[in-house]
Amino acid sequence: MINFKLFGNKAFQWTQKDDHFFTGYFFDENNEIYKGNDAIDYLLHVENEHAVTPKMSGIYTCIKTTTKGIEIISDSLNYFPVFYVKQNEDWLVSDDWNYLIDSKGGIKPNLDAEAEFQSIGFVLAHETLDKDILKTRAGEKILLHHDGTYERVADYHFLPEYFTNDCFEKLKNNLKTELYEAGKRLIKFLNARTAVVPLSGGFDSRLIACLLKKLNYENVICFTYGIKNKEEEISRKVAQTLGYQWYFIDYSEIELETYLDDAELLDYMKFTGNGYAMPYLQEYFAVQKLLKDSLIPENSVFLPGHIGGLAGAQILKSVKTKKQNHELFNNLINNYFFLKKISKERNQLRQRISKTTQNYPSKNCYSKNYNPYIEDWLLKEKFSKFIFHSSKVFDFWGYETYFVLWDKKLVDFFRAVPFQFRENKWLYDDVAVNEFFAPLNVYFQKEEIEVSWLKIKIQKIKSKIRDFFPWKYILQRMKIHDWMYYDAFTLEMENRMEKKGYKRLTHFRSYNAIICRWYMDFVNFYTTF
Numbered sequence: 302m303i304n305f306k307l308f309g310n311k312a313f314q315w316t317q318k319d320d321h322f323f324t325g326y327f328f329d330e331n332n333e334i335y336k337g338n339d340a341i342d343y344l345l346h347v348e349n350e351h352a353v354t355p356k357m358s359g360i361y362t363c364i365k366t367t368t369k370g371i372e373i374i375s376d377s378l379n380y381f382p383v384f385y386v387k388q389n390e391d392w393l394v395s396d397d398w399n400y401l402i403d404s405k406g407g408i409k410p411n412l413d414a415e416a417e418f419q420s421i422g423f424v425l426a427h428e429t430l431d432k433d434i435l436k437t438r439a440g441e442k443i444l445l446h447h448d449g450t451y452e453r454v455a456d457y458h459f460l461p462e463y464f465t466n467d468c469f470e471k472l473k474n475n476l477k478t479e480l481y482e483a484g485k486r487l488i489k490f491l492n493a494r495t496a497v498v499p500l501s502g503g504f505d506s507r508l509i510a511c512l513l514k515k516l517n518y519e520n521v522i523c524f525t526y527g528i529k530n531k532e533e534e535i536s537r538k539v540a541q542t543l544g545y546q547w548y549f550i551d552y553s554e555i556e557l558e559t560y561l562d563d564a565e566l567l568d569y570m571k572f573t574g575n576g577y578a579m580p581y582l583q584e585y586f587a588v589q590k591l592l593k594d595s596l597i598p599e600n601s602v603f604l605p606g607h608i609g610g611l612a613g614a615q616i617l618k619s620v621k622t623k624k625q626n627h628e629l630f631n632n633l634i635n636n637y638f639f640l641k642k643i644s645k646e647r648n649q650l651r652q653r654i655s656k657t658t659q660n661y662p663s664k665n666c667y668s669k670n671y672n673p674y675i676e677d678w679l680l681k682e683k684f685s686k687f688i689f690h691s692s693k694v695f696d697f698w699g700y701e702t703y704f705v706l707w708d709k710k711l712v713d714f715f716r717a718v719p720f721q722f723r724e725n726k727w728l729y730d731d732v733a734v735n736e737f738f739a740p741l742n743v744y745f746q747k748e749e750i751e752v753s754w755l756k757i758k759i760q761k762i763k764s765k766i767r768d769f770f771p772w773k774y775i776l777q778r779m780k781i782h783d784w785m786y787y788d789a790f791t792l793e794m795e796n797r798m799e800k801k802g803y804k805r806l807t808h809f810r811s812y813n814a815i816i817c818r819w820y821m822d823f824v825n826f827y828t829t830f
Contacts, residue, residue: 303371303392303445305364306400310572311699313381315396316341324381324396325361328709332486344374358486358709360702362437364394370446377457378685378707379439382575385451386434392445398576401434402824409433410826416646417653419817420638422579423686426657427453429576430826436577439685440677459680460673465717472722475714476732483708484512487604490703491518495601497700498523499584500540500547502532504726504733505606507539509705511737514543522597526550526587530784539743548596550587552786557793565589570823573693579817581691582790588698603695603702607688620675620720629675630654637683657682671720772807779812787812794819 307315307322315324316337323344326336335343344363360380365372371394373383385394386401395401402408409432414424424430427438435451437443440459444452467475487496496513500506500523513521523545525536533549540547560566566585574580591597622632630651638650658678692702715723722728738744780788791812795805798819806815821827 302390303394303447306393306395306397306404308395308397308400310696312696312701318342320366321345322364323361325359325376326490327357327359327361327376328486329357332489334490360704362396370444373437373443373445374456375437375439377439377459377680377712378689378704379437379441380685380689382436382577383443384429384434384436384576385443385445386431387449390449392449392451394445398429398431398434398436399571399824402431402576405433408825413649413653415821415826417638417650418579418821419814420646420650421683421687422813422817423682423690424577425653425682430821430824431576434576439681459677459712459716461716463717464719469722469728472718472728473732473736476728477736479708479711479714480508480512480732480736481516483705483711484516486708487512487703487705488516488518491520491602493520495598496521497597497601497603498545499587499603499605500525500536501606502535503606504730504738505608505706506604507606507743508733508737509604509606510539510543510545511733511741511743512705514545514741515737519544521545522548522601524548524550524587524591526552526584527784528553528786532784535745535749538745542743543741548591550590552586553789555586555786557789560790561793561797567823569694569697570820572697573690574820574824576824578686578690579813580820581694582787582816583691583785584694585697588694588700592698597700599699601700603692603700604705605692605695605702606706607692607704608684608706620671620673622670622672622675629658629672629678633675633678637679673720775808775810783812791815791819798822 305322307324309315309324313324315322318338318341321341323337323340325340326334327340328334329343340361341363344365357376360376360378362373362375362379362381362383364383365374370392373394375381375383381396383394383396384398384401385392386405387393388405393401393404408430411424411428411430411432414428414430417423417425418430427435427441427443429436438453440455440457442454442456444454446452465472496518498506498510498513498521500510510521510523521543523536523540524547525533526549527533528551529549537547537549569585570580622629631647633654634647634650658674689704689707692704695702718728734744794815799805801822803818803822806818809815
């Protein structure tokens, strides 16, 4: 028997039709939007059920009941994960990991996942912080059978099927077309609602704001948060130049000594952590303030800028490698398992990562200088569980989220672009600046926060030698660049952990490591062994 307990959230509720369930939304190949019962009908009658995810753009999860059990299908990001645990001979299925923990009488710590959670901010593959509870994973379909067995079926790979031979000029024109078409789909989804853009000083969120302006969409609010810094200055200038309302939420005004006593915050931590990912604090206080001051309408839609140019400069620092798949484990650890210093856990992490790459071919057949399987791994692991997952903050407050730059047709375009044009976001930045920013007078040249190949090279060298510097020096450098005010947030976490008998965390490379450890204590991971 298979039992369900689906909660949904303030922004996205589950629709049930007969014994089928759906949450989210998607566009089909003809740019038609599907939600609720219409989405269920579409998915029940799709011609090729083994190729559902690659055909549709959006965020969704569908649970289809069959004679053998159920099929759980989700978007390429697995934005709405579903958890399942076996109790006696029955399956218990829920979108709330905390509910399953309570149902089984408490957490059974997944000790194998401890190191990775503290060093990368999520649990790998289909596992969670509980040994018994499993979850859906990006790019996979789950089949739960009445006989107590289950299958994981690959449903999507972010791998190039071919590379286009188009010249750079033609690629620029094609990218312009794809961006405008993505913008039209966005406006159709908005349906005159307020678009809320978390506007940083970088290119991605600015591109979204400019795209809306170019398409004459004026119902737009922009906001920035943290402490005053260069990003805040650029963000303000962009919004003012475009004629959009702009708000700045100053995090230095937050009452830090009591913020961890706030019941609403603790509810958010349970909701967004959900037993497999770090609770993201970055935008929580900003949205809370906007709501408290009634600065955004109830039916607004948030438009985060994940992930512009897809594999931009930051991502290709690891994709640009001649190493084959069996040699990638250290590459991934060095580039992405950076929240906490890795030493004795390295061998364990290598074994854990290897399980997430077993279905890949042993030889990279696409390019001798790049390994695209790294991108696919990043999509199914870091992008889905860390970067895109951070937008759960908008769901928590009851606002829908729309990933403009993860539009399927835009993704397909970039997937066929040769790596040399994507490296350092060459193609993407060229179009962003010359088609959108410069014509709208929001390109500020010397003031821009740009990431050059030289800066990337220098950063890689710094990453390799930073552990040789005294810990106090490293921490001081982190504080200098802490525009998010994370040092203050995490200091209160550390104070409370110390009162409970924990030693203060040292030799971390990101304040996120402290948040991860605090969350593990919060869900009683440490108190049961």
